[in-house]
Amino acid sequence: MSDLRELYQEVILDHNKRPRNYRVAEPHTHHADGYNPLCGDKVTIYADVEDGVVKDLSFQGDGCAISTASASILTEAIKGKTVEEAQALFEQFHDLVTLDDVEPSPELGKLAVLAGVKDYPNRVKCATLAWHTLHAALEERESVSTE
Amino acid sequence: MSTPTPVQTKAAKLDVERLRQDFPILRQEIAGKPLAYLDNAASVQKPEAVIQAVERCYREYYANIHRGVHALSQRSTEAYEAARAKVADFLGAEQPAENVFVRGTTEAINLVAQSFVRPRLKPGDEILITGMEHHSNIVPWQLLRDETGAQLNVVPLQADGTVRLEDFEARLNERTRFVSVVHVSNALGTVNPVKEMIRLAHERGVPVLVDGAQAVPHMGVDVRDLDADFYCFSGHKLYGPTGIGVLYGRMEHLKGMRPYQGGGDMIRYVTFEKTDFAEVPQKFEAGTPNIVGTIGLGAAIDYLQQVGLDAIAAHEADLLDYATRQLSALEGVRIYGTAPEKAAVVSFTMDQAHPHDIGTILDMNGVAIRAGHHCAQPVMDFYGVAATARASFGLYNTHAEVDALVAALDKVRELFG
Ligand SMILES: Cc1ncc(COP(=O)(O)O)c(C=O)c1O
Numbered sequence: 207m208s209d210l211r212e213l214y215q216e217v218i219l220d221h222n223k224r225p226r227n228y229r230v231a232e233p234h235t236h237h238a239d240g241y242n243p244l245c246g247d248k249v250t251i252y253a254d255v256e257d258g259v260v261k262d263l264s265f266q267g268d269g270c271a272i273s274t275a276s277a278s279i280l281t282e283a284i285k286g287k288t289v290e291e292a293q294a295l296f297e298q299f300h301d302l303v304t305l306d307d308v309e310p311s312p313e314l315g316k317l318a319v320l321a322g323v324k325d326y327p328n329r330v331k332c333a334t335l336a337w338h339t340l341h342a343a344l345e346e347r348e349s350v351s352t353e
Numbered sequence: 354m355s356t357p358t359p360v361q362t363k364a365a366k367l368d369v370e371r372l373r374q375d376f377p378i379l380r381q382e383i384a385g386k387p388l389a390y391l392d393n394a395a396s397v398q399k400p401e402a403v404i405q406a407v408e409r410c411y412r413e414y415y416a417n418i419h420r421g422v423h424a425l426s427q428r429s430t431e432a433y434e435a436a437r438a439k440v441a442d443f444l445g446a447e448q449p450a451e452n453v454f455v456r457g458t459t460e461a462i463n464l465v466a467q468s469f470v471r472p473r474l475k476p477g478d479e480i481l482i483t484g485m486e487h488h489s490n491i492v493p494w495q496l497l498r499d500e501t502g503a504q505l506n507v508v509p510l511q512a513d514g515t516v517r518l519e520d521f522e523a524r525l526n527e528r529t530r531f532v533s534v535v536h537v538s539n540a541l542g543t544v545n546p547v548k549e550m551i552r553l554a555h556e557r558g559v560p561v562l563v564d565g566a567q568a569v570p571h572m573g574v575d576v577r578d579l580d581a582d583f584y585c586f587s588g589h590k591l592y593g594p595t596g597i598g599v600l601y602g603r604m605e606h607l608k609g610m611r612p613y614q615g616g617g618d619m620i621r622y623v624t625f626e627k628t629d630f631a632e633v634p635q636k637f638e639a640g641t642p643n644i645v646g647t648i649g650l651g652a653a654i655d656y657l658q659q660v661g662l663d664a665i666a667a668h669e670a671d672l673l674d675y676a677t678r679q680l681s682a683l684e685g686v687r688i689y690g691t692a693p694e695k696a697a698v699v700s701f702t703m704d705q706a707h708p709h710d711i712g713t714i715l716d717m718n719g720v721a722i723r724a725g726h727h728c729a730q731p732v733m734d735f736y737g738v739a740a741t742a743r744a745s746f747g748l749y750n751t752h753a754e755v756d757a758l759v760a761a762l763d764k765v766r767e768l769f770g
Contacts, residue, residue, distance in 0.1 A: 209384070209717055214710075214768055222769075245709050245725050246739035268739055270709035271769070326713060 213322040213329075214271065221275035226282055231264040239349045240267075240339030242331050247273045251339045258288050263340075270332055272323060277336035279316050289344055296337050303333050365661065367668045372660065373749050375400040386719030389754035394539045394567060394698050394745035395723050396589045399653075403593055406652035410645050418644055419618060419635070433644055436651030437634075440599050443654045444584060445575035451607065453634040454647055457598035458566040459489040461585030462533065464600055464637065465562050466493040468610040469583075470531045476502030479528045481559075483521070483545070484510035484735060485538040488728040490564050494533065503530070510735050514541035514690035522553050529554075532561040536568035540729040540743070541690025542673070542698030544568075548579050555580065560606070566590055570747065571669055571696050573662045576601050588646060592747075593653035597646030600637070607633040614639040665748045669697040672746045676755045683762055689736050697746035700727070703762070705769040708742040714768065715742075718761035720754075 231252040240249045249267030253260055263285045265277045284292045295317075301308050303323050310318035323333045331352045342350035373379055378398050381388050390398060410432065416425035418433050434449070441449040455461045470480065480494045484507055494505050506524050508516045525532070532554045537544050551561045562583035568574055569586045576584045583606070588597040602610075612619055612630055616639035621629040630636045657665070676699050680686050685704035703711060712724030723743045726733045733739060744758055 210714060210764070210768060213713070219769065246730075246733070247709070248739070270707035272710070274707075329709070329713060332709065 213326065215319045215322065217279070217316060217319040218271060218275040221278040222271035225265075225274055225278040227264040227278065227285075228266060229264045230266065231262040234262065234264075236343040236346065238339050238343035238347060240335050240342070240352070241349065242269075242273070242335050242352045244328075244331065244352075245270070247332060247335055249273065249277050249336050249339050251277070251336065251343045253340070253343050255289060255344070258290070260284050260287055260289065260292060265336060267336075269335070270329075272320070272329055272332040273335050276320055276333045279320070280336050280340065283315060283317055284340070292340065292344065296341055299337060300334060303330055365664055367660070367664050367748065369668065369749060369751055373751075375402065375656075376749055377401060377404070379749060383719040383721070384717050386757070389720045389750075389757045391744040391746065391750065391754060391758060392721045392723050393570075393747035393750070394590075394727075394743065396595070397570060397592050397747050398749070399594070399649075400592055400656050402656045403649050403652045407594060407645050407649045410648050415645065417641055429644055429648075432648045432651070433642075436647045436654075439651045439654045440601075443569075443574075443658070444599075444601050445577050446601055447577065448604065450632070450634050451601055451604050453600040453602065453607070453637045454642055455585075455598050455600050455637075456596055456643070457587035457589070458487075458564055458585050459587075461583075461598055461600035462489055462562065462564065463493045464613045465533075465583050465585075465602070466497050468613050468637075469560075469602075469606060471497055471501065472611065473530050474501040474503040477528060478503040478530045479506045479526070480504070481506045481508065481521075481524055481529050481532045481534075481554075483508040483516045483534050485514065485516070485541060485543060485545075485729065485732055486533075486535050487539055487564065487566070488730070490533055490535060491731070504528075507731075510732070513692055514538065514543045514732075515692045516545065518546060518549055518553070521550055525554060525557050525559060527557075529557065529559050532559055533564070534561065535564040535566075536574075537565075537571065537696045538690070538729070538732070539567045539698065539745075540727040540732045540741070541692070541700055542695040542745075543690055543692040544572075544694035544696060546694075547581070551580050551582075567696060567698075570657075570665075571662075572666050582606055588650040588653065591650070591653055592656060594643075594646040594649040597643045597650050599650075604633065607637070610637075612636050612639065616640045618642070660748060668748060669746055669750075672750055672752070672755065673697040673699070675752055676744060676746070676758070679755055679759045680762075683759065683766075685766070686762070689732075689738075689741055697750075698743060699745070700741040700743045702738060702741055703765060703769075706765050708740040710769070711742045711762070711765055714765050715758065715761045718757065718764065720758050720761045722758070 234252040236253040247269035254262035414428040418430040437449040560582040584601040589595040619639040689700040708724035
């Protein structure tokens with residue numbers, strides 16, 4: 207089970223079972239729908255942005271453990287950050303799950319538990335769906351598809 | 354008009370352990386576990402006989418066909434046309450020329466849509482399909498609909514994953530111009546009563562295409578007994594190579610149809626003013642075809658006939674029964690598609706985990722299944738799920754592999770439970 211536990215770390219299982227910020231943020235200034243046509247995973251991200259700061263962030267959706275946990279952890283990690291910080295974190299996260307030999311930076315915090323997907327190329331999109339969706343929401347595009 | 358169905362000898366039991374030796378790819382471990390390949394509805398592995406037929410052609414007699422005067426071209430042409438004769442025999446077609454080589458089921462359906470159905474459609478006309486079709490038997494008709502103003506009519510699914518004949522009959526009306534139905538559903542395993550459906554359609558003068566992609570690997574099919582106007586399948590699901598498939602069509606239909614693509618090999622005489630088309634089937638085989646794939650398909654048919662489709666069907670029915678019983682006994686497992694007539698496909702979900710996670714965890718245990726919508730999103734919508742996990746069986750699968758599947762599902766439950 208060791209490989210299994212490496213991918214499905216406790217934090218991931220926990221966020222999958224009890225997703226945080228699983229609601230429609232009221233009020234919200236931005237939202238977007240994300241869709242992974244390959245597996246049918248769907249996520250909607252709601253963000254309340256004031257003076258360039260993400261004051262509130264939430265999600266709803268239907269997906270696998272990796273995509274649900276990733277969305278849940280994302281909402282916790284980004285809440286309170288500026289839009290610029292959010293975009294920078296997205297880049298760091300993307301590198302972490304796609305490039306070899308990337309040490310997780312301290313800013314990534316809990317997001318580092320998702321590093322295991324790198325060894326499962328067909329699961330990388332599950333981990334990045336919520337991030338692409340957040341990116342789309344902040345850029346005021348209403349939907350994004352991971353293809 | 355009707356021909357005798359193949360002799361129904363009592364099927365001998367398959368010697369699966371010996372047959373497995375014919376499939377070199379099965380002799381491997383994935384993640385340190387013996388591979389259990391249970392993704393046969395997506396594509397099937399190839400026996401040595403097919404691999405060798407392909408290799409022998411390239412090594413010994415490969416050349417382009419229908420055009421060379423030299424010895425190799427002649428041999429390749431003979432092997433290519435011999436494969437057509439094998440297909441005709443396999444499907445019970447009246448003549449080899451009724452079998453057009455195409456890339457696969459998808460291309461076959463598109464060919465019929467464009468060359469046979471399209472010229473017959475007026476706005477308001479209807480094409481009838483069922484609620485369990487693969488995307489390849491939905492989208493080509495939607496394209497036609499959008500181009501011609503015709504309508505798509507869909508026979509609804511029942512909870513067990515079947516369609517009712519009376520619902521089918523009720524949707525056949527004076528506007529119906531064509532029926533296109535799947536013989537065996539890839540997402541649910543349901544076997545449709547296509548012979549009855551064809552009879553009902555023919556009573557109203559409506560021609561029928563049968564998508565046999567999931568049927569021919571698992572049961573004997575006789576297109577004249579079914580009285581199908583068109584029947585199609587893909588080589589890669591029939592233990593043959595990728596990129597080759599067959600469109601069977603009744604000669605009277607094929608003769609009247611427009612070519613699908615233009616190019617070399619499908620002409621008799623070309624000037625800049627006008628072109629005389631070649632005869633059927635060359636009329637539909639523009640350009641250099643998949644010569645080696647066709648020869649490999651012929652070898653696959655030889656192999657299956659040697660093993661015996663009745664014996665394969667009996668073995669797979671036993672696997673389906675065993676897998677269904679084992680999976681139903683697992684807590685939280687729900688099976689989709691419980692038709693009385695069913696091929697060896699088990700689509701399921703687990704309360705504890707998403708199909709994608711199930712697929713990854715099974716893979717880590719050497720068990721290959723498919724997770725997703727199986728190119729049948731309307732079926733998923735019908736059941737209100739985004740995806741299912743699907744185990745699908747072939748002639749080389751064993752009870753031990755079903756046990757490996759169940760053991761791996763136990764691990765899913767342990768992790769997510
Ligand atoms: C029932 C059915 N129809 C059509 C197809 C399409 O076949 P191909 O992709 O080989 O063209 C498939 C394959 O997935 C199938 O299962």
